[in-house]
Amino acid sequence: MDKQNNKAWLYLIPALIFIGVFMVYPLVDVLIYSFEEGYNSASQTYNGVGGYNYSFVLRDPYFLQAVKNTFILVIITVPLSTGIALLISVGLSSIKPLRNLFQTVYFLPYVTNTLAVGLVFMILFKKTPYSDGLVNLLINWFGGSSVDFIDGPYAAKMFVLCFYTIWVVMPFKILILTSALASVNRDYYNAAKVDGTSPFRIFRRITLPMISPMLFYLIITGFIGAFKAYSDAVALFGTDLNAAGMNTIVGYIYDMLYGNSGGYPSYASAAAIILFIIVLTITCINLIVRRRFVHTK
Amino acid sequence: MTNLSNYEKTEKKVSVRKKFFNVIVYTLLSIWGLMVLFPFYWMILSSVKSYSAYSSEFVPKFFTLSPTLENFFDAFTAVPLADYFVNTLIFTVLTTAVMLAVIIPAAFAFARLNFKGKNLLFTLILALMMIPNELVIITNFTTITNLDMRNTFSGLIFPSVMSVFYIYLLRENFAQIPDDLYYAAKVDGTSDFKYMMKVMVPICRPTIITVTILKVIECWNSYVWPRLITDDQNYFLVSNGIQEIRENGFGRENIPAMMAAVVVISIPLIVLFLIFRKKIMEGVARGGTKG
Numbered sequence: 001m002d003k004q005n006n007k008a009w010l011y012l013i014p015a016l017i018f019i020g021v022f023m024v025y026p027l028v029d030v031l032i033y034s035f036e037e038g039y040n041s042a043s044q045t046y047n048g049v050g051g052y053n054y055s056f057v058l059r060d061p062y063f064l065q066a067v068k069n070t071f072i073l074v075i076i077t078v079p080l081s082t083g084i085a086l087l088i089s090v091g092l093s094s095i096k097p098l099r100n101l102f103q104t105v106y107f108l109p110y111v112t113n114t115l116a117v118g119l120v121f122m123i124l125f126k127k128t129p130y131s132d133g134l135v136n137l138l139i140n141w142f143g144g145s146s147v148d149f150i151d152g153p154y155a156a157k158m159f160v161l162c163f164y165t166i167w168v169v170m171p172f173k174i175l176i177l178t179s180a181l182a183s184v185n186r187d188y189y190n191a192a193k194v195d196g197t198s199p200f201r202i203f204r205r206i207t208l209p210m211i212s213p214m215l216f217y218l219i220i221t222g223f224i225g226a227f228k229a230y231s232d233a234v235a236l237f238g239t240d241l242n243a244a245g246m247n248t249i250v251g252y253i254y255d256m257l258y259g260n261s262g263g264y265p266s267y268a269s270a271a272a273i274i275l276f277i278i279v280l281t282i283t284c285i286n287l288i289v290r291r292r293f294v295h296t297k
Numbered sequence: 298m299t300n301l302s303n304y305e306k307t308e309k310k311v312s313v314r315k316k317f318f319n320v321i322v323y324t325l326l327s328i329w330g331l332m333v334l335f336p337f338y339w340m341i342l343s344s345v346k347s348y349s350a351y352s353s354e355f356v357p358k359f360f361t362l363s364p365t366l367e368n369f370f371d372a373f374t375a376v377p378l379a380d381y382f383v384n385t386l387i388f389t390v391l392t393t394a395v396m397l398a399v400i401i402p403a404a405f406a407f408a409r410l411n412f413k414g415k416n417l418l419f420t421l422i423l424a425l426m427m428i429p430n431e432l433v434i435i436t437n438f439t440t441i442t443n444l445d446m447r448n449t450f451s452g453l454i455f456p457s458v459m460s461v462f463y464i465y466l467l468r469e470n471f472a473q474i475p476d477d478l479y480y481a482a483k484v485d486g487t488s489d490f491k492y493m494m495k496v497m498v499p500i501c502r503p504t505i506i507t508v509t510i511l512k513v514i515e516c517w518n519s520y521v522w523p524r525l526i527t528d529d530q531n532y533f534l535v536s537n538g539i540q541e542i543r544e545n546g547f548g549r550e551n552i553p554a555m556m557a558a559v560v561v562i563s564i565p566l567i568v569l570f571l572i573f574r575k576k577i578m579e580g581v582a583r584g585g586t587k588g
Contacts, residue, residue, distance in 0.1 A: 007489065008412035015403035018459040023425055026436030033435065088329055091322040098323075104571075105330050107578060108337070111570040113518050115536040116559040119543060120340045123552055134339070134357050167332070172581065179582050228429060231520050231536075239540060250431050257435055258525050265435055272432050279429065 034269035046266075053270035062242050063271060066252040072158060073165060073248070074226040081166045082218055085173035090203070092174070093181040103178065110171035118235020121164050125149035125236075150237065157237070157246055165232050169225060173218050180214035181207070212294045220286045227279050230254070249275045340563070344368050344556040351553045368557035377530065378558055381538030388523075388534055389516040392454050396512055397505070400464045405493045407464070408471035409479065419468075425461050430521075438525050448529040457522055460515075463508045466583070470504040471497055507580030510573055517566055535562045 033039065034053055036046040057063050088106070092099060109117070124134045127148040136146040149156045188206045197205075208215075230250040233241055241247035242255060249271065255261050256268035343351065345364035372378050406412070407419055437456045446452030474497060482492045498505065520536035527533060533541060542558055570577055 004410055005412045008406045008410035008415075011402035011406035011410065012418075014399045015459070015464065018399060018455075019422065019425065019461070021440075022437055022456045022459055023428065023433055023461075026433035026440075027428060029436040029439075030432055084329075088326065091326050094322055095319070095326070098326075102326050102330060103578075104574060105333055107570070107574075108333055108567070110581065111514060111566045111577070112563050113536060113539070113566070115518075115520055115539045116562045117336060117340070119539060119555060119559055120336045123343070123556070124336065124339060130352055131355050131357060137356060167336075170329075170333075175578060175582050224429075228431065234520070234540065238544060253431055253435070254521065254525065257438055265439060268435050272435060276429060276432055 030269045030272060033266050034273050036266055039264075039266040053266045054274070057267055057270045057274065060267075062247060062255075063249075063252050065242075065245060066247040066249050069158070069161075069246060070227060070229065070248045073162060073229055074223060076158075076162045077165045077169070077226050078219065078222040080162075081169050081173060082215070082222060084166070085170055085177055085218070086215070088170075089174055089177035089181055090207070092178050103174075106174050107171045109168055110175075114168060114231045115235045118164060118232060121160065121167075122150055122236050125160050127152070151244075154245065157244070160236055161229075161233055161246065164236060165226065165229060168232060169222065173222070176214055176218055177211065180211040184210045216286070216290045216294050220283060220290075223282050223286065224279055227275065227282070249278075337563075340556050340559055343553055344560045346553050348551055348553050368553045369561065371551075371554040372557040372561060375554065376538070376542050376558070378538065378542075378561060380531065381533050381535045382561070384532060385517060385534045387450060388453055388457075389513055391450070392457050392516050393509055393512045395454065396458045396460060396463070397509065399458060400460070400467060400508075401498065401505075402493070404464050404467035404471055405489075405497060407468045408474075409493075409497075410489070422461055423465060426465070434522065434525070437522075441526055446526075448527050448532045450532070452526050453523060453532065453534075457516065457519065460512065463512070466508060467501065467504060470501045474500055503576070506573075507576060507583070510569070510577055511580050513569070514566060514577075538562075 035049050035051070037048040037050055037052045039046040092102060126133050127136055127146055127150070132140070132146045133149075135149065140146065147153070147156050149160045184207060188210070189202065192202045192206060228250050229248045233246050233248055233251060237244040237246045239259070241251045242261070247255070253268045253271045253275070256264045256271060342359075342361060345366070345368070346354075346361050347363070347365045347367060350361065350363065407415065434456075441447060441452045441456065444452075478496060479492060482496060487495070518536065519534065520540075523532075523534045523537050524540070527537065530541065539558065539562060542555055
């Protein structure tokens with residue numbers, strides 16, 4: 001037993017070193033950073049301890065803009081993407097021919113590089129002196145006038161960001177929902193059919209309750225993922241997100257850390273902790289709501 | 298007689314309704330399919346249009362009659378795309394290899410060996426799954442900078458190695474292997490290490506492959522950490538390369554060449570996906586996140 005005890009630690013040591021150095025230590029450290037005032041990264045000194053970093057971040061217009069952008073993004077993309085994914089998954093599970101083909105196609109965005117494909121979206125939406133771009137061409141066909149989606153009005157930029165975000169997160173949601181739908185016991189449906197229940201009622205009374213745990217899982221991960229949005233925005237608007245007015249909270253953290261406006265790890269830490277608190281709060285609210293609505297056996 | 302015809306009528310009505318329903322479903326699915334595929338089509342199409350043809354189209358054309366490969370040539374000569382590619386390959390292979398070497402023994406210890414505080418330690422490690430990456434990346438950035446490991450492969454790789462979730466996934470799989478096998482091997486005088494490598498790893502190969510593929514996808518697409526830790530082009534990965542190309546590459550307006558680079562970057566993962574389609578989708582359903 002004792003011999004095995006020592007041996008077990010031998011097997012664990014590499015993993016524990018990695019976890020300790022790159023996960024646990026940073027976690028403690030980031031808290032300390034966030035309370036060290038006037039930290040200078042060159043000399044690694046600071047001149048006091050307190051909440052100044054937090055009050056600075058919370059009053060920084062760039063941060064407030066980032067919070068606003070992130071919240072809009074979350075509120076629009078999470079319900080929309082979950083809803084559309086549910087619609088598509090229900091459609092997918094009601095057909096047989098071509099189902100595999102559709103599933104394969106729908107999954108493609110998952111395995112593509114967010115930055116690379118974001119560039120394609122930028123080109124589709126961008127208006128340049130040489131060309132109005134494809135999306136504007138479509139708008140013109142329907143009688144609208146061209147809009148610059150990349151350097152233009154805020155609403156247009158937000159629209160592209162939401163559109164691309166939904167495009168990116170869809171594969172995961174469709175995959176999870178189709179497998180949830182496939183695992184619903186057929187007996188329930190057969191019983192309902194014998195009773196002559198209408199399809200809509202079957203969906204509301206059987207399908208929805210049965211897949212509700214997975215649906216809530218998707219909503220929670222969707223919230224968390226959307227709050228951490230960053231690379232989608234970089235892909236569309238470039239690395240200087242503050243200039244584009246399209247920064248996200250995570251983008252703000254990285255900008256504070258590094259880059260043209262960087263060198264302030266204390267501010268970055270404070271912002272990261274604020275983000276963590278926001279995400280934690282939303283997740284808790286979700287879990288409370290979940291307890292009320294999700295069907296459990 | 299009347300009963301029968303009534304029945305037939307109902308049946309006919311149902312089948313008409315069913316057909317109508319099917320038309321709607323297929324239309325809906327096809328629309329989303331087009332939405333997914335169109336960006337890929339556009340990217341390939343733009344990459345084979347010549348620069349002059351592309352820039353003379355004020356109204357973009359949906360096809361081209363004179364495809365050219367010169368953009369791909371440009372992508373490899375005007376910017377160091379090949380270097381970005383090799384860097385990403387090295388980064389992906391090494392990170393995944395180190396991860397496997399670290400998590401397999403850890404999962405083995407949690408699943409098979411007994412030691413004091415095992416459950417407590419496992420719970421603590423699971424709790425770490427809730428910690429967002431953004432929180433730890435700040436200190437990691439400072440650590441790597443202080444160690445003077447910016448613009449090195451070790452600086453890129455080491456902080457990217459650990460994935461707590463995969464330890465959990467592997468442990469669950471290891472734990473399913475019956476204990477009898479272990480005792481039989483012990484009687485035969487097999488060492489723990491040999492048992493892990495010769496029995497457990499082969500039995501759990503499907504899970505290990507899944508974990509490997511998920512990690513490869515993650516590495517190939519990683520952007521944030523490499524961006525923070527490298528500013529020397531010689532160490533850029535493809536994501537950073539693409540961003541660099543976009544901001545200073547071919548001259549801002551040479552979109553066909555950019556698209557060629559995007560095609561080249563996207564191909565490896567798409568090929569990997571088409572080969573391991575089932576495995577990847579299963580793996581993601583079990584353990585993927587993103588979005």
